[in-house]
Amino acid sequence: AQTVTQSQPEMSVQEAETVTLSCTYDTSENNYYLFWYKQPPSRQMILVIRQEAYKQQNATENRFSVNFQKAAKSFSLKISDSQLGDTAMYFCAFPNTDKLIFGTGTRLQVFP
């Protein structure tokens, strides 16, 4: 069965610092996508970044980057220069042909 695991229920970071959120997954597929979504207090679900498994290069979107380790089935999100607006729930997600599977989420608090 395909699963997504986020082992950090809560994390905190000081403004301007760097934080890394962990995600592991399990799949027997070879080609797939992985995503990180952000859910701020407004509860809107916002796509942060995506990674294509066949690409060895880690995806980067401004201050957000991933560390994708395909063999280890690990997909962590690094947020650099954290800002107060980064305070949110972060969900790792993995799609198969039938549904998008989400992890349980990591609640990130950014402190001034």
Added chain:
Amino acid sequence: DSGVTQTPKHLITATGQRVTLRCSPRSGDLSVYWYQQSLDQGLQFLIHYYNGEERAKGNILERFSAQQFPDLHSELNLSSLELGDSALYFCASSAAGSEAFFGQGTRLTVV
């Protein structure tokens, strides 16, 4: 703006009632997913439609049903509502196998 439109944004109704939530996917997206999120909980997958056909069912109650119409919009019908059905209901759309874009959600309160 994700391009996915959900209506209504808020809904308050009494126990035992029936409601319909509507979703218009992004232009060109054939897949529509429905998710339920209770307060401080994760996203529970309910159902996936692709081009009018049901593709997958998750933990969807028998009191709930959904459909996707020829114009690709989708409706989620919730009947015999209970207090525990109060939640945020999300619709998301995607092209095959790619990222899903979420609507703003419908916040359902059952009183």
